Amino acid sequence: MNQKGFFITAIHTDSGKTLASAILTYALKADYWKPVQCGEPADTDQIKSWLGSEVVCHPERYRLQTPASPHFAAEKEGVSMRLSDFKLPDTSNNLIVEGAGGVLVPVSTKETIADLIEHLELPVILVINHYLGALNHGMLTIRELKRRQIPLAGIIFNGEDFQNAESILLQEAGCSCLLRIPKLESVGLEQIRELSTQLQWNH
Numbered sequence: 001m002n003q004k005g006f007f008i009t010a011i012h013t014d015s016g017k018t019l020a021s022a023i024l025t026y027a028l029k030a031d032y033w034k035p036v037q038c039g040e041p042a043d044t045d046q047i048k049s050w051l052g053s054e055v056v057c058h059p060e061r062y063r064l065q066t067p068a069s070p071h072f073a074a075e076k077e078g079v080s081m082r083l084s085d086f087k088l089p090d091t092s093n094n095l096i097v098e099g100a101g102g103v104l105v106p107v108s109t110k111e112t113i114a115d116l117i118e119h120l121e122l123p124v125i126l127v128i129n130h131y132l133g134a135l136n137h138g139m140l141t142i143r144e145l146k147r148r149q150i151p152l153a154g155i156i157f158n159g160e161d162f163q164n165a166e167s168i169l170l171q172e173a174g175c176s177c178l179l180r181i182p183k184l185e186s187v188g189l190e191q192i193r194e195l196s197t198q199l200q201w202n203h
Helices: 019-025 041-052 070-076 113-120 134-147 163-171 189-196
Strands: 006-009 029-035 036-038 063-064 095-101 124-129 152-158 178-182
Touching: 006 019, 006 113, 019 029, 019 041, 019 095, 019 124, 019 152, 019 178, 019 189, 029 070, 036 070, 036 095, 036 163, 063 070, 124 134, 124 163, 134 152, 134 163, 152 163
Parallel strands: 006 095, 006 124, 029 095, 036 063, 124 152, 152 178
Antiparallel strands: none
């Protein structure tokens, strides 16, 4: 497989971005990078815990302690963030980049995660977890990505299909479902390895 890089974003906080990132990192034998971490425990530490010490995790550009949106956490901690601060890690390996929150979460008072995606010039893999409101949030996210002409490489669904939302979202997105993550009683390397075998890149 040729070198690949993907930006992992979602329609909601706690949608399963970190688990999806772990699965993709394992499947692609990729490096992992979280540009902005807000709050603890850190997602980078979770990736290391699941995948082991051999996974290459590049240090966050900003590691903030406040569990809030990046712009608020940075303001509270006296940090100024600009898109020009962010540069992809120097690696010849595949790279999985995990965002914070959804695409319109502010990085600063003027810039959002969507602006960061454009700045890094990576295609998106969108994580959609099923809940009441997910259809609306999913459609809004997909349409914003389309409006900006950000390539959408695929969708990962998390949980049980709610009100047949998946077919509507996939039709709107015009891309494939890469994976469906079931409800898991526990998460570890065994579950991540199994789910990585279910990825459907050409589905």
